[in-house]
Amino acid sequence: MRRAVLIAVPYAWLLALFLIPFAVVFKISLSDIALAIPPYTPTAKDGIWNMLSQLDFENFIFLTEDDLYWKAYLSSLQIALISTVLTLLVGYPMAYAMARAPEQWRPTLLMLVILPFWTSFLIRVYAWVGILSGEGFLNQFLMWTGIISTPLTILNTNTAVYIGIVYTYLPFMILPIYSALDRSDGSLIEAAEDLGCSRLKAFWMITIPLSRNGIIAGCFLVFIPALGEFVIPSLLGGSGTLMIGKVLFEEFFSNRDWPVASAVAVILLLILIIPIVLFQRNEQKQVEAEG
Amino acid sequence: MNRLSSFNVVSLTLGFVFLYVPMLILVIYSFNASKLVTVWAGFSTKWYGELMSNEAFLDAAWVTLRVAVISSTIATVLGTMAAYVLVRAGRFYGRTLFSGMIYAPLVMPEVITGLSLLLLFIGLGLDRGVLTIVLAHTTFSMCFVSVVVSSRLVSFDRSLEEAALDLGASPLDAFRLVTLPIIAPAVISGWLLAFTLSLDDLVIASFTSGPSATTLPMKIWSSVRLGVSPEINALSTILIGLVTLGVIAASLASKQVAVRAKRDEQAAARAA
Numbered sequence: 001m002r003r004a005v006l007i008a009v010p011y012a013w014l015l016a017l018f019l020i021p022f023a024v025v026f027k028i029s030l031s032d033i034a035l036a037i038p039p040y041t042p043t044a045k046d047g048i049w050n051m052l053s054q055l056d057f058e059n060f061i062f063l064t065e066d067d068l069y070w071k072a073y074l075s076s077l078q079i080a081l082i083s084t085v086l087t088l089l090v091g092y093p094m095a096y097a098m099a100r101a102p103e104q105w106r107p108t109l110l111m112l113v114i115l116p117f118w119t120s121f122l123i124r125v126y127a128w129v130g131i132l133s134g135e136g137f138l139n140q141f142l143m144w145t146g147i148i149s150t151p152l153t154i155l156n157t158n159t160a161v162y163i164g165i166v167y168t169y170l171p172f173m174i175l176p177i178y179s180a181l182d183r184s185d186g187s188l189i190e191a192a193e194d195l196g197c198s199r200l201k202a203f204w205m206i207t208i209p210l211s212r213n214g215i216i217a218g219c220f221l222v223f224i225p226a227l228g229e230f231v232i233p234s235l236l237g238g239s240g241t242l243m244i245g246k247v248l249f250e251e252f253f254s255n256r257d258w259p260v261a262s263a264v265a266v267i268l269l270l271i272l273i274i275p276i277v278l279f280q281r282n283e284q285k286q287v288e289a290e291g
Numbered sequence: 292m293n294r295l296s297s298f299n300v301v302s303l304t305l306g307f308v309f310l311y312v313p314m315l316i317l318v319i320y321s322f323n324a325s326k327l328v329t330v331w332a333g334f335s336t337k338w339y340g341e342l343m344s345n346e347a348f349l350d351a352a353w354v355t356l357r358v359a360v361i362s363s364t365i366a367t368v369l370g371t372m373a374a375y376v377l378v379r380a381g382r383f384y385g386r387t388l389f390s391g392m393i394y395a396p397l398v399m400p401e402v403i404t405g406l407s408l409l410l411l412f413i414g415l416g417l418d419r420g421v422l423t424i425v426l427a428h429t430t431f432s433m434c435f436v437s438v439v440v441s442s443r444l445v446s447f448d449r450s451l452e453e454a455a456l457d458l459g460a461s462p463l464d465a466f467r468l469v470t471l472p473i474i475a476p477a478v479i480s481g482w483l484l485a486f487t488l489s490l491d492d493l494v495i496a497s498f499t500s501g502p503s504a505t506t507l508p509m510k511i512w513s514s515v516r517l518g519v520s521p522e523i524n525a526l527s528t529i530l531i532g533l534v535t536l537g538v539i540a541a542s543l544a545s546k547q548v549a550v551r552a553k554r555d556e557q558a559a560a561r562a563a
Contacts, residue, residue: 002462002463003380006372006375006376006380007376007380007383007389009369009372010369010370010372010373010376010389010433010437011376011385011389013369013429013430013433014373014389014392014393014430014433015392017408017411017426017427017429017430018392018395018396018430019392020411021407021408021410021411022407024407024410024411024414025403025406025407025410028410090306090309093298093299093302093306094302094303094306096299096302097295097298097299097300097302097303098303100295100296100299101295101299101303102295107542107546109303111538111542112307112310112311113310114538115534115535115538116310116311116314118487118534118537118538119314119530119531119534120490120491120508120511120527120530121491121493122491122493122508122511122512122515123314123317123511123527123530123531124313124314126317126511126515126519126523126527127313127314127316127317127527128313129515129518129519130316130317130320130519131313131316133519137316167309167310167313170306170309170310220398221397221398224398224399224400225398225399225400225401227400228399228400228401228402228403229400230400230401230402230494231493231494231512234516235515235516245400245401245402248402248403248406249402249494252406252498253497258410261406262406262410265402265403265406265407268400268402268403269403272399272400275398276394276395276398276399277391279394279398280390280391280394280395283394283438284390284394
């Protein structure tokens with residue numbers, strides 16, 4: 001009986017405030033826009049039969065006809081993918097070095113990685129505006145050293161978006177890789193080296209496979225939220241930076257076209273279902289392996 | 292294993308420079324006398340003064356704090372229950388869906404969560420304001436709490452709980468007197484995580500709040516869209532300072548707890 005209550009309370013909360021809202025989004029994506037508050041005509045007024053006969057896919061057809069949306073989905077995928085790879089390239093060596101560091105340093109190093117994560121996301125993105133702008137610190141520094149003679153244009157380009165994503169999501173990549181490496185048995189590498197394996201080969205054949213779950217978790221933790229990112233492309237990206245999170249936000253708040261915004265969200269969700277399910281399996285497997 | 296190569300040292304150094312220099316620049320330039328944010332014109336604290344006399348910022352900070360305290364507290368209770376269910380309840384009908392609903396919000400893009408909750412609230416006819424932001428924040432942060440707490444639950448010795456039950460404790464007493472003290476550090480860090488997530492959130496709050504409630508991130512957003520401003524630098528410095536103090540205090544406290552636990556263990560070993 002107690003067990004039933006324990007399960008029912010969080011279950012009901014998540015059903016009501018996580019799952020059912022998606023059903024609402026799905027329903028509104030199938031209705032027509034109206035000049036009213038709320039700005040859509042509910043497709044279902046009376047009876048299920050009526051509802052079924054009135055469902056239409058106009059908004060989805062609209063999305064396929066306007067190539068703005070196609071381009072936004074594709075370029076979001078591309079930006080998220082490139083950023084994830086860059087974050088892995090920056091994060092892996094750091095996680096690896098942390099796992100090899102002397103025992104007594106590790107808590108401090110770990111804290112240094114976690115600290116930025118506790119600091120406001122918005123502020124960390126904003127910090128780069130002052131660095132990357134035309135007369136910003138990066139350009140001042142590079143011109144002072146004489147590497148460049150005219151300022152580089154970085155702010156309001158995709159490069160700035162990559163930098164922003166790598167910067168803000170770096171702890172999400174480092175932490176799971178570090179914990180996978182930390183758990184793995186160092187004597188395996190020593191054994192490989194004793195048996196005549198070169199260090200590089202031992203790294204590829206032992207260290208990387210041992211940290212596989214960490215790499216997978218880190219990549220999902222970066223890729224999935226980056227795909228729908230809104231703050232970074234809006235602050236650091238330019239007019240040419242198309243990302244679906246930004247399109248959805250503008251469709252909703254500026255154009256006030258709720259049905260189209262909902263249709264954009266439904267398709268984004270469909271794209272994300274596979275990576276989210278894979279992520280959840282990976283996490284679940286790790287919890288069960290430890291338990 | 293404990294030998295750092297020069298490659299390791301270089302990657303750590305560059306990594307931390309990358310992580311910390313942007314924030315350091317922000318902090319230094321919050322004391323800049325000039326309104327131009329990239330030109331140094333002498334030391335001044337005037338932006339802090341202007342910030343403190345800005346009513347709109349103070350109001351927004353108050354709303355944000357209230358939302359964060361309430362939502363993180365509810366989220367900690369619900370998240371701990373959910374963690375207990377995930378780790379201890381065994382099989383039940385709909386378990387896969389349950390664990391899916393715990394893990395999905397961790398990575399769900401905020402625009403989707405925000406939009407879906409707003410449409411739900413409008414469908415229900417709820418007035419948008421502090422209440423709706425609290426509901427929204429509780430929902431996504433309870434999942435973070437439950438992940439933190441469940442990682443602690445899987446690692447602890449279940450026989451302690453079973454011993455208490457065998458000795459006649461009711462399940463509730465066993466939880467209150469045995470389980471809760473052991474998982475307490477995870478519950479506390481779960482609460483802190485939920486609290487910061489709520490303080491920090493812009494996108495979900497923008498969707499779920501109404502004209503009556505503006506949070507601090509929403510206020511910051513509307514002013515940084517117009518470019519860099521020294522007032523925002525001052526505000527950022529205050530927030531960074533508070534977080535740094537909090538994290539250092541928390542890590543010192545947990546170190547002390549660890550030392551005490553070790554001492555107790557040694558004492559117990561000697562007694563045995």
